[in-house]
Amino acid sequence: xxxxxxxxxxxxxxxxxxxxxxxxxxxxxxxxxxxxxxxxxxxxxxxxxxxxxxxxxxxxxxxxxxxxxxxxxxxxxxxxxxxxxxxxxxxxxxxxxxxxxxxxxxxxxxxxxxxxxxxxxxxxxxxxxxxxxxxxxxxxxxxxxxxxxxxxxxxxxxxxxxxxxxxxxxxxxxxxxxxxxxxxxxxxxxxxxxxxxxxxxxxxxxxxxxxxxxxxxxxxxxxxxxxxxxxxxxxxxxxxxxxxxxxxxxxxxxxxxxxxxxxxxxxxxxxxxxxxxxxxxxxxxxxxxxxxxxxxxxxxxxxxxxxxxxxxxxxxxxxxxxxxxxxxxxxxxxxxxxxxxxxxxxxxxxxxxxxxx
Numbered sequence: 001x002x003x004x005x006x007x008x009x010x011x012x013x014x015x016x017x018x019x020x021x022x023x024x025x026x027x028x029x030x031x032x033x034x035x036x037x038x039x040x041x042x043x044x045x046x047x048x049x050x051x052x053x054x055x056x057x058x059x060x061x062x063x064x065x066x067x068x069x070x071x072x073x074x075x076x077x078x079x080x081x082x083x084x085x086x087x088x089x090x091x092x093x094x095x096x097x098x099x100x101x102x103x104x105x106x107x108x109x110x111x112x113x114x115x116x117x118x119x120x121x122x123x124x125x126x127x128x129x130x131x132x133x134x135x136x137x138x139x140x141x142x143x144x145x146x147x148x149x150x151x152x153x154x155x156x157x158x159x160x161x162x163x164x165x166x167x168x169x170x171x172x173x174x175x176x177x178x179x180x181x182x183x184x185x186x187x188x189x190x191x192x193x194x195x196x197x198x199x200x201x202x203x204x205x206x207x208x209x210x211x212x213x214x215x216x217x218x219x220x221x222x223x224x225x226x227x228x229x230x231x232x233x234x235x236x237x238x239x240x241x242x243x244x245x246x247x248x249x250x251x252x253x254x255x256x257x258x259x260x261x262x263x264x265x266x267x268x269x270x271x272x273x274x275x276x277x278x279x280x281x282x283x284x285x286x287x288x289x290x291x292x293x294x295x296x297x298x299x300x301x302x303x304x305x306x307x308x309x310x311x312x313x314x315x316x317x318x319x320x321x322x323x324x325x326x327x328x329x330x331x332x333x334x335x336x337x338x339x340x341x342x343x344x345x346x347x348x349x350x351x352x353x354x355x356x357x
Contacts, residue, residue, distance in 0.1 A: 009071060009080040010257060017260050018078065020311040026263070027254060027339040035269045037276050040341045047281035052335040054303075055290045057327065060100050061110035061352070062295040063308060064088045064122065068114040069147045072181045074215055076255040076309050079114040087114075088297040090121045095299060095322040097128055103327060110292075110352065112139040112305060117151060130161045137164045139352075143185055145192040155199035162207040165196065166248065166352075169212045172235040180217045193242045202244040211246045213354075219267035221274060221347050222249035225355045248354025251275075253306050253343035275342035283349030283356045289335050295322065303335045305352070306344075312336045 010018040017023055022031060029036035044052060065087030068079035100106055109129045116122055116138055129136050138158065145154050158165060169189055170180045177186035193210075196202060202210035212232065216222050229247035236242040252258045254272065262268040289303040293314075299322040302308040313320045315336050319329040349356030 009078045009082055010260060011078060012080070012082045015260065017256065017263075020309070023255060023259060024310060024338060026259065026268075032263060033268055035272065037272055037339060037342075040337050040339055040345075043276075043279060043342075044281075044284055044337070044345075047284065049284055052284070052287070052289070052337055054331060054333065054335060056105045057103060057291065057293060057330065058105055059108045059110055059288070059292040060096070060103075060106045060295070061112065061292055061305060062088065062096055063112050063114070063297055063305060064093075064116045064119045064125075065114045065297050067118045068141065069118065069144055070115070070141055070182055070185065072257070073261055074180055074217075074252050074258045076253055076258060076306060077114065078256040078309075083114065086297050087119050088121070088299075090124075092297070092299045092322065093121055093125050095325075096295060097125075097132070099322065099325050100129065100134060101132055106134065108135045108137060110137040110139070115141055115144045117144050117154060123157060126157075126161055126163060135164060136161065137166060140165050140167045141181075142167045142169065142192040143181075143188040145195060146188050152195075155195050155201065158196075159199045159201070159208060164209045164211075165201060166211045166213060167193075168215070169193075169232075170215055170217055172232055172239070176217050180215070190240050190242070193236070193244070194240065197242060202242070210244045211248060212244050213248050213250055215250055215252055219262060219265065219271040219274075221251055221278060222350075225249040225348065246354075248352075249348075249350075250352075250354060251343045251346055251350035253340050253350075255306060255309050255340055272339075272342070275346045278346035279342060280345055280347060280349060280357065283345045286349070286351075286356045287344055288351040288353070289344075293330065299323065301325070301330070306340055307336055307338075310338065310340065312338065 025031040066079045066083035067087050071080035144151050170177045174186040201208045228249055232247050262271050294302040294305045294308045296308050301314045316329045316333045319326040344350050
């Protein structure tokens with residue numbers, strides 16, 4: 001089931017915002033907009049965190065590549081069908097496995113993209129992680145399952161390896177979903193969810209967890225996660241007989257294509273004000289960057305996936321790549337922050353697992 005894309009990646013358009021340094025210049029009031037907001041580092045310092053430090057490393061997250069069958073308007077990865085070169089090779093994945101096996105505190109391997117399933121080594125990597133006894137999370141855009149016959153068996157593959165699925169579905173209506181993710185995405189997503197339900201996902205089996213992700217379709221913060229979950233469950237069940245486990249409400253961070261949208265629509269300054277004004281000090285203690293390492297397709301280490309997309313590597317000397325992985329140095333590092341971090345601390349907070357507080 002094909003979907004018609006609405007846009008191209010910033011990279012393929014040769015846009016200034018394809019440059020991560022340029023994005024950081026915008027966020028710090030040095031390009032396009034001269035609006036300046038309180039430095040995030042100073043803000044968390046005011047509430048008792050002069051530096052943000054890690055806790056125990058529990059989650060090993062890797063962006064397996066930027067290749068995707070969709071080109072969503074809000075994508076902070078700037079992924080798309082044209083990002084064919086930026087995919088993790090098997091040698092780098094083998095290095096990931098060595099780290100995962102060597103660090104006992106890592107209990108979860110979180111695989112994201114792009115569409116992770118389009119990486120040629122995806123299935124092999126999932127199998128190897130499960131052999132190590134690790135929980136595997138796969139961040140699936142749903143439409144990949146029905147995009148091509150070679151992916152139609154993914155529900156059974158996921159079931160065999162008890163992969164925890166976290167899948168994007170902007171809304172329970174066709175108009176809002178397709179406006180964010182491309183024409184035809186909603187119907188393809190519904191078909192994929194039905195296939196996953198048929199495989200046992202989203203039912204009563206604790207080993208077959210299917211969670212959905214809601215991203216606001218505009219320059220505003222998500223509504224209360226519990227209320228959204230109740231609404232999504234009712235609407236998807238009534239209209240399509242679809243069930244799922246939990247819904248995660250995630251704030252859109254001003255990075256890549258969402259930053260481009262904010263600037264093009266004239267909403268950038270207002271949105272940043274919303275994030276800053278909604279800063280919640282109670283979220284800082286549980287930020288995902290504290291127990292996670294994020295690995296790029298090239299093998300570089302970052303504090304989180306958002307930092308990765310801004311090319312903000314971990315703040316350690318000589319320990320910024322899998323080749324030089326040093327657990328002790330990572331434990332003693334200071335987490336790199338910048339203005340986009342307001343997105344994770346606004347309101348109830350936002351992480352790869354939804355609300356924090």
